[in-house]
Amino acid sequence: MSITVKDVEHVAALARLELSDREKEQFTEQLNAILKYAGQLEQLNTNDVEPTSHAMPLVNVMREDEVRPSLPIEKVMLNAPDEEDGQIKVPAVLE
Structure with missing residues (x-):
């Protein structure tokens, strides 16, 4: 699979980005290089590698929930920009 300039234009339109022709070519080349590298990774033999969700043994430290007033x-409304x-x-964020 390879990325075309048309693919880059489509993604740019979805992201509401305006790209020059040079940028479109540049991103097409970069994305194809990334896909080529990912293709190389697919060739690795990982049969003896144990599946992990993180490379490092990370743990979330959580505090106990406690009900507080x-x-x-x-007082909340004193800090609000507008109230109804x-x-x-707040101003609308969607068209």
């Missing part, structure tokens, strides 16, 4: 709504019917009103 929250701020009164009046007891709710914080």
